[in-house]
Structures are given as C-alpha cells and as structure tokens.
Amino acid sequence: MKAYNWYSQLIKPSWAPPSWVFGPVWTFLYILIAVSYGKVFLMAWQKEIPFAVALPFILNLLFNFAFTPLQFGLQNNLLAAIDILFILSTLIWAIIAIFPYVQWAAFMQIPYLLWVSFATILQLTITYLNK
Secondary structure, three states, X not given: OHHHHXXXXXXXXXXXXXXXXXXHHHHHHHHHHHXXXXXXXXXXXXXXXXXXXXXXHHHHHHHHHHHHHXXXXXXXXXXXXXXXXXXXXXXXXXXXHHXXXXXXXXXXXXXXXXXXXXXXXXXHHHHHHOO
C-alpha cells in the first residue's frame, strides 16, 4: 500500500492511463510472453537455435522482473527509467534474433513491444516530471 501511495502522488502526464489498466494489460502480455518465450527457451534447450538467439529473451525477462522492485520497492524513478530502456532494447533485439527461426514468436512480441514503447515514454516522462 505504501508503494501505491507513493506512485499515486507522483506527477504524471495527462495521458497516463489509470492504474487499473496495468493489471489486465500485463496479464495478457504475460500470457503471450509465456507462450513465445517458452518456445524460444525450449528450442534453445534442444539446441535447435543458438544460445545467442535466446540471450536477449533471458535478459529481457531479468530486466522486466527488475522493474517493479526498482520502481515500487526502491521508489526510484531514475533506475526504473534506465531499466525500462533495457527492457525495450532487449525486446527489439529478441524480435530481430528470433525472426529468422520462428516468425510467429517474433510477431507475438508486437503487443508487448507496443506496450513497452508506450511505457518507456511514460516512465521517462514521469522521471522527468518528478526530478
């Protein structure tokens, strides 16, 4: 509750979505991530793709899972902004890396890419407004 109170008191742009939007969006995205990343990790495990193709997916998950503790645990907008740039970068890298092998897994990342692109702009704006 303390983290929610902290976040609700931050200055946000007028176009920031209401907080209730994040839960349904992330639920949908995590389903897509589980299916597509699961396929990539299975293929890497079975040596059907090089480890270098799976690497951006691994890094993306690590950065993704780090965001909430950075933003809400540490309540650090700057670290969260840096982290979300890594999320976006590794996601783009992952899409490019997997496309030659499993195109549907690359296409499944499009909703995630759109959301992370929006979230990156939002996080950078919030970080700027609350410096």
